Amino acid sequence: MRVIVAIQQVLDPAGVLVRRDIERVFVNREEYIFAPGDLNALEVALQLKDSVAAEIIAVAAGSARTEDALREALALGCDAAYLLSDEACIKADVAAHARSYAAAIDKIGGADLVIAGPRVGHAIDGQIGPRLAVLLDAAQVTDVYSATVIDGVVRAARAWDGRYVTVEAPLPAVLVVAEGCNIPRLPTGAACMNAYREQQVTAWNLEDLGLSAQDCMPVVKQEGGDRFGRPFEKEVISGDAAEAAKSLLGSLRYQKVLHR
Amino acid sequence: MDFSYLDLIPEDEAGAAEDETMGGAGNIWVLGEVKDGDLRPDVLPLVCKARDMADTLSVAVFGVLIGSGIRNAAGELFHYGADRVLLADDPALAEYQPETYTRVLADLISAQQPGIVLALASELGSELVPRLAQKLDTGVVPYCTDLTMDSVSRRLVGTYPVGDAGDILYAAVCEARPQLVTVRPRALSQGFPSPREEAIEEVAVDLDDTQGRITWLGQATVEVPEAWLPEAAVVVAGGRGMEDAEGFALVRQLADVLGGEVAGTRAALEAGWITEERLIGVAGLTVRPYLYIACGISGADHHLYGIQDARFIVAIDSNPDAPLMKHAHIAVVGDARAVVSALIQELSQ
Numbered sequence: 001m002r003v004i005v006a007i008q009q010v011l012d013p014a015g016v017l018v019r020r021d022i023e024r025v026f027v028n029r030e031e032y033i034f035a036p037g038d039l040n041a042l043e044v045a046l047q048l049k050d051s052v053a054a055e056i057i058a059v060a061a062g063s064a065r066t067e068d069a070l071r072e073a074l075a076l077g078c079d080a081a082y083l084l085s086d087e088a089c090i091k092a093d094v095a096a097h098a099r100s101y102a103a104a105i106d107k108i109g110g111a112d113l114v115i116a117g118p119r120v121g122h123a124i125d126g127q128i129g130p131r132l133a134v135l136l137d138a139a140q141v142t143d144v145y146s147a148t149v150i151d152g153v154v155r156a157a158r159a160w161d162g163r164y165v166t167v168e169a170p171l172p173a174v175l176v177v178a179e180g181c182n183i184p185r186l187p188t189g190a191a192c193m194n195a196y197r198e199q200q201v202t203a204w205n206l207e208d209l210g211l212s213a214q215d216c217m218p219v220v221k222q223e224g225g226d227r228f229g230r231p232f233e234k235e236v237i238s239g240d241a242a243e244a245a246k247s248l249l250g251s252l253r254y255q256k257v258l259h260r
Numbered sequence: 261m262d263f264s265y266l267d268l269i270p271e272d273e274a275g276a277a278e279d280e281t282m283g284g285a286g287n288i289w290v291l292g293e294v295k296d297g298d299l300r301p302d303v304l305p306l307v308c309k310a311r312d313m314a315d316t317l318s319v320a321v322f323g324v325l326i327g328s329g330i331r332n333a334a335g336e337l338f339h340y341g342a343d344r345v346l347l348a349d350d351p352a353l354a355e356y357q358p359e360t361y362t363r364v365l366a367d368l369i370s371a372q373q374p375g376i377v378l379a380l381a382s383e384l385g386s387e388l389v390p391r392l393a394q395k396l397d398t399g400v401v402p403y404c405t406d407l408t409m410d411s412v413s414r415r416l417v418g419t420y421p422v423g424d425a426g427d428i429l430y431a432a433v434c435e436a437r438p439q440l441v442t443v444r445p446r447a448l449s450q451g452f453p454s455p456r457e458e459a460i461e462e463v464a465v466d467l468d469d470t471q472g473r474i475t476w477l478g479q480a481t482v483e484v485p486e487a488w489l490p491e492a493a494v495v496v497a498g499g500r501g502m503e504d505a506e507g508f509a510l511v512r513q514l515a516d517v518l519g520g521e522v523a524g525t526r527a528a529l530e531a532g533w534i535t536e537e538r539l540i541g542v543a544g545l546t547v548r549p550y551l552y553i554a555c556g557i558s559g560a561d562h563h564l565y566g567i568q569d570a571r572f573i574v575a576i577d578s579n580p581d582a583p584l585m586k587h588a589h590i591a592v593v594g595d596a597r598a599v600v601s602a603l604i605q606e607l608s609q
Binding site for chain 2: 018025093094095098125126127129130131133134135139140141142143155159160161165166167168169170173176180218219220221222223224226227228233234235236237238239240241242244245246248249251252255257258
């Protein structure tokens with residue numbers, strides 16, 4: 001069984017300071033890390049490999065630095081790693097990413113199971129999985145907490161209506177995991193060194209994937225720069241309980257935290 | 261009155277401009293979600309918002325309902341301003357299947373060409389809408405917390421949070437038509453009713469050879485905590501300041517009224533008011549709600565660790581010098597029990 005995990009890198013939030021009051025973002029340390037949700041996706045794949053015979057392949061779209069994430073995936077136990085990187089794709093949106101992931105999966109020779117994380121970059125988005133399911137004509141299960149494969153059928157525990165529900169889907173299937181659904185394992189030191197010394201990351205550009213720069217034109221465009229919510233100002237309320245409750249609710253409504 | 265100036269407006273030009281910007285009919289659709297025959301209440305703010313935008317653009321608001329035995333849910337959509345409801349009511353759609361639902365919606369959208377489709381970023385919306393986008397070759401502005409309509413260019417600008425704590429906002433526009441937008445539940449405020457006459461249009465459901473592939477294994481649920489605490493949008497926590505189990509019941513009640521989850525400190529755990537999976541702090545869970553209300557919690561460091569990602573913190577305690585009162589965005593000084601019961605009373609009115 002071949003399992004492909006779609007991964008990405010994100011800016012480490014620990015190195016970023018957001019000041020709402022002066023509406024600026026300070027990047028104190030620009031370091032990119034394995035997207036946390038994608039680590040959960042990889043962990044689901046690795047747990048499958050622990051129980052059934054499976055080949056795990058990590059595929060990442062992004063700039064050249066994304067190779068680090070792929071090396072980390074190799075150290076964690078992936079069998080192969082592919083980097084989809086092209087200068088023309090820097091501004092690509094999720095639709096373009098989905099197209100290049102799908103092209104890469106085809107080129108690898110198809111997959112029985114594709115596992116993706118819930119976010120794209122820093123936005124809570126979860127589009128990659130459903131889009132891939134359409135492109136690959138595969139079954140789709142999102143919000144997955146755990147998954148097992150038995151006889152060509154994937155059985156997953158997913159969230160639905162605030163409850164966990166078990167669903168089954170035939171292979172090939174696309175799973176989108178829920179962020180924080182498991183505790184990702186850590187690589188050993190030797191595996192990390194091995195990932196850089198012995199193992200290979202295959203890099204493909206648009207031409208290798210049979211796509212053109214036209215396929216990477218974004219449809220959804222950001223307007224203007226970063227925006228910021230209204231800065232929260234410290235407020236102390238005291239006095240009679242009923243009065244305090246009234247003014248607390250008033251403040252919460254003003255800050256748009258409460259909507260009723 | 262002299263209306264002769266109206267002749268001066270070139271007719272085709274006005275029509276062409278409309279076509280170009282809004283893709284034909286260009287109405288605003290709201291995708292409704294039905295649970296056990298009732299409309300999900302989170303959908304109503306979307307209808308109100310759609311009504312506002314439609315009035316700006318002079319187009320109509322359509323509600324879309326998919327499922328089986330869902331006719332009764334349409335009434336509320338009309339009450340809040342939908343001009344028409346498209347009803348795809350078919351026994352084959354009783355069970356949610358990504359394939360069939362996408363098929364029905366994609367066919368409807370291709371046939372009627374709406375300009376904007378709004379959906380809830382719920383479990384259903386956030387997996388259905390990207391599928392639609394892929395089928396229709398358009399984009400999604402995901403997980404919006406605010407929507408604004410640019411009435412000149414007739415484009416919908418969606419604002420959504422990014423970053424780990426969600427404190428940076430991006431504003432994005434979908435350049436293709438229809439513009440698909442998912443809105444975070446509870447992000448928009450509920451508007452006023454704007455009743456319309458009921459006009460239900462039943463849509464023929466033709467699934468052809470499209471079949472769902474998911475097997476829902478009955479209603480079988482796997483050891484369910486009511487909701488996963490770290491994901492909750494509103495968390496109300498209580499600590500030693502609630503004094504006894506009766507006091508803590510108020511915390512539970514407040515969480516219920518706000519539609520949030522209840523949690524507690526180590527003191528609450530030791531007193532037996534909560535179980536271990538509702539403990540917040542170093543030894544328990546880290547939560548990242550939109551609103552965190554701490555009732556009678558002083559805020560020891562190991563508790564603060566668990567709430568460092570909370571967007572908005574309200575602390576209610578009698579000691580104004582407690583660490584959490586210093587940390588909070590709003591600190592309410594007073595007897596926690598009295599304030600919490602006043603809050604419940606105020607909110608249930």
